[in-house]
Amino acid sequence: MPDRLALVTGATGFVASHLVPALATQGWEVRACGRRPRPASMPARADYRSVDLVDDPDLGELVEGVTHVFHLAGASSSRSSEAEMHRDNVRATERLFGALLAAGTVERALAMSSTSVYGEEVQLPSPVPEDVEPRPSRGYGKAKWEAEQAVWSAGAAGLPVTVVRPVSVHGPGAVKLLASVILDVAIERFIGLDRLAVHRVPVEQRLVHIDDLVRACLHLIDHPDAVGRPFNVVSGVYPTSHEVAEILAARLGMTVALDDDPDCGPDYDQRKQTRSAMLDRGMAGHILLSGERFRFLRKGNRNNRLSLDALESTGFRIGHADPRQAILADVEWYLQQRWILAPAGQRDAVRPPAE
Ligand SMILES: NC(=O)c1ccc[n+]([C@@H]2O[C@H](COP(=O)([O-])OP(=O)(O)OC[C@H]3O[C@@H](n4cnc5c(N)ncnc54)[C@H](OP(=O)(O)O)[C@@H]3O)[C@@H](O)[C@H]2O)c1
Structure with a gap:
């Protein structure tokens, strides 16, 4: 044994x-x-x-x-x-x-x-x-x-x-939450929109990268001070919904347009039909299409900010504390794996033409 x-x-x-x-x-x-x-x-x-x-x-x-x-x-x-x-x-x-x-x-x-x-x-x-x-x-x-x-x-x-x-975990292989938002933006780009409508009222987000969560688990499983204790795991950086939308829109060739309507943007039927068209073009269907557009970005929470003191007191440090870099890396991964499709004009840069 x-x-x-x-x-x-x-x-x-x-x-x-x-x-x-x-x-x-x-x-x-x-x-x-x-x-x-x-x-x-x-x-x-x-x-x-x-x-x-x-x-x-x-x-x-x-x-x-x-x-x-x-x-x-x-x-x-x-x-x-x-x-x-x-x-x-x-x-x-x-x-x-x-x-x-x-x-x-x-x-x-x-x-x-x-x-x-x-x-x-x-x-x-x-x-x-x-x-x-x-x-x-x-x-x-x-x-x-x-x-x-x-x-x-x-x-x-x-x-x-x-x-x-x-908190919400993101990174390669994630199929919900931020991944669903990335799919929503890709869908709108696929439709041909160049403006990404986002509700005018910003909502603060909280995320942690999968690599940090895995490292935290491996760190705590052996740590003598971890017995009998709970530990928050969060990046410690809190981008707003506008900032996340800006990062995604810029990468996929769009511009954010703030909107007074919280339900702005294409409706569910249009998003679903466009996703089907993308699947026909070879997109893998792993990412969850949320019923509500940008569901993850819209969830406000008065207890959004979390203490990292307990985790840091064990000597652990978060590695992915730059949301822009981490979110862009996610998008590249989804493009490479064809879990989303690249905007027209960028496809050859992402996949060899022979495919
Ligand atoms: N992902 C996040 O953002 C996030 C954030 C905070 C906390 N968490 C927590 O972290 C954990 C892992 O999350 P994840 O995103 O990896 O979840 P996930 O992708 O949804 O996977 C859930 C796993 O649990 C298994 N499972 C569910 N019910 C089961 C049962 N009755 N018996 C045996 N296996 C069962 C599933 O098995 P099958 O699929 O084979 O049925 C699957 O392997 C979960 O406890 C989740 O609540 C996740």
């Missing part, structure tokens, strides 16, 4: 698609699980299992011999109903952490929650420290908070647990 065997749940998901290769590169033995079949991108030496953490009658085999846990499985509002969010966050975490306690081999367990536990409606101290009483206001935040309680209960029963609370 290996000295250190890491179990990664949620292994078919976005965050794990970066974490599992990073663990493998660092020489960890990895057991990974999701519900779907093994992802093609999973490192060959990772032991992959298809397991539903709620339905599987016995999680004993999954956790056997595990020394470290990265619990990433969960469901968010982009794709799941309230009932699914409860099932796949709360029930799944209760069952997994019960099995981890019973296994008796686990040295450290890290669970991925979310800063949505703080809620949007009740004003908390700003920047929000981890030790406030969270006031989750939406289904996802409530489910993540309840899931955290299962983790803290296991901690009280003797399991060395750590919780990370990331």
